[in-house]
Amino acid sequence: MGRTESPVDFSIRDRGVLANYLRAHRKGANITFEELAKRTGLSSATLKRAASGKKTPTQPVVKAFLLGCGGDSQDVELGEIAWRRARRAERGRSDGRSPVxxxxxxxxxxxxxxxxxxxxxxxxxxxxxxxxxxxxxxxxxxxxxxxxxxxxxxxxxxxxxxxxxxxxxxxxxxxxxDAWARVVTPAIHDDSGASPAVPILQPQMRRWMRLRNAVMHGDLREFTQVATPDPYKANEMFREWSSEGGEKARMKMWDQLLLESFATLSREPLSELRAYLPSA
CATH class of the missing domain: 1.10.260 (434 Repressor (Amino-terminal Domain))
Structure with a gap:
């Protein structure tokens, strides 16, 4: 098996845990770093560094190391969990104290x-x-x-x-x-007496925001899929509007968004608001 490895560097605990995990798999496979290098296509130096605990390897290196040692998908999944923890600890930028x-x-x-x-x-x-x-x-x-x-x-x-x-x-x-909507855009509260400090974004408001984004990006497919929940009707609307040309389709999207805006803010049914829309 070659020379005895130096002890794992545990100066950053989670990084050391990852290195130990990799070493255990190589030991279980009973192969040298040179043999592992042939299996993975990586250099022996890269593989040795990965199992040293001195620096967190990249995610592809961890995956290749474990597969090269005969690991299965579960071994790789556990290795990637250990890798994420090691990266987080090494970078030291996550305080882990943000609210849910x-x-x-x-x-x-x-x-x-x-x-x-x-x-x-x-x-x-x-x-x-x-x-x-x-x-x-x-x-x-x-x-x-x-x-x-x-x-x-x-x-x-x-x-x-x-x-x-x-x-x-x-x-x-x-x-x-919902959290994004609470702090970035005006929120709509429900009728259940929820605390104003934690407003609830209604599904209707979320739907309107998707429509608005589709209009802003000129995404007719997304717009019709959101505007009409029935896939068949949505496809029919898409074909009909797209056949009329880009400018006319955009105007129809804006008209529909205007109706949706009134319906969302006033909570009036769309069917009652259509009377106010000029006929095409």
Missing amino acids: PPLISTRGELSRALVNLYEGEGAPPLRVVQERAGSQWLALSSASRIINRQTLPATLEQMAAFLRGCCVPERRHGPWL
């Missing part, structure tokens, strides 16, 4: 929570965050300003994009989007 999304009530709390979210994911390169989020929604400059606490997401869609970039599952987006 339903309790966020200020811009500062939301900003700190988003930074902790990013750091908790292992602070991946911003290009990786952008690829996960969708470049049309999250520019590199915007992502950089968000994680450096210089700004908050400018739109609901950009907030959702940042969440995707940090691997937050879609089913967990709701409380985060």
